[in-house]
Amino acid sequence: MRLLIIEDEPKTAGYLSRGLSEQGYSVDHADNGVDGLRLAMNNDYDAIVLDIMLPGMDGLQLMQTLRTSRDTPVIMLTARDQVDDRLRGLGAGADDYLVKPFSFLELLARLQAIVRRARPHEATQIQIGDLFIDLVARRATRGSRRLNLTAKEFSLLAALARRRSQILSKTVITETVWDINFDTNTNVVEVAIRRLRSKLEYPGETKLLHTVRGMGYVLELREEEASEAS
Template sequence: MRILVVDDDINILELVTIHLSHEGYEVIKAANGLEALERIDEQFPDLAVVDVMMPKMDGYELTRRLREIGDIPVLLLTAKGELEDKEKGFLAGSDDYVVKPFEPKELLFRINAILRRYDKAVDVIIQVGPLRINRQSYEVSIGKRVLLLPLKEFELLSVLASKPNQVFERNFLIERVWGFDYQGDEQTLNVHIKRLRDKLEGIKIATVRGVGYKLEVLES
């Protein structure tokens, strides 16, 4: 699991990094919002821990940008506990908040709770028949053949493969892969499904008319 930590206070940044690394998370560090947006172009996180008060771009604006980019859960770090600040954070799209100073155990507890809510607290490796997905290295293989998938195709396949033979509704897939506030055309999902079908051998993505899609393993 990969977590983006954004804070202009180097002491907080290092403290959070140490505790997350100790729990087995891979940490992406950034000192401000602009740097954070550059970093996620290189490594896409499963969750972001974002400080509210930062120069150049505050945590609220960064949260909005992260939600526009994809379904990235956000936990805000704030020095204030007033209701107005909490409301502003939730309106920006954050999932939870921790008030400074905080106990590292509380931060870890809230992170785990968010990941469970998003159903991201799953095994790093997903194995479905000959299909093997490594959620940490973003590597997909079918037998000995390794596939290089664009990020959205990888995320879509990971969701479908997480529960083989279960039907996922179209709206659910769009929200999980493109974000709950996605305003684009549903045709985008159709295009990504078609691309995956063209690349997969021995794996079937079945259409359930009027509902959505499910992943099946073809018998050899």
């Protein structure tokens, strides 16, 4: 997921950015309402974490302007625990509301919940052969074996699985997984693919992750290889 944090308090913004990045999410940050609105209007985010008290433009104004043309899921943050404040935030178009201080795990769970509600028809679980991927729990297993993946390795596997049987180029992978336009000569994708393959495919197991020379990579179960493995 690609997330936007609009928060002017450096400690809170850093804490959230670091924690969400460690979970494998791509995170952008704005420390004022004007820049936050510009980013929210000009980019596609899966969700936004929005503080109410912001310089330049407060969170309620930002929320109301955003909702004129965007339906991106939003969680509002505030230090005020008054019912009227929460009602104003929800009335302005927020999808959820958290009062500071809050648990990072609760924020993470609520982010996942509002994204699921916004994309009700998107599968949260994917199965390819004996590979099972839970996109919400961020857990992958192969048969009875759990794959011990890093956050980026899981994001790479999820990107390939969401487009199973489609060839993904290095450019698409770097933009999807790292949200960065890498120099085409870099080997970061090859290194990540090699590490993922070493965990995904043990000796004797059917190959699922394939290299298509000159084009990219594809995750799929090929009948001829499944037959050879059996």
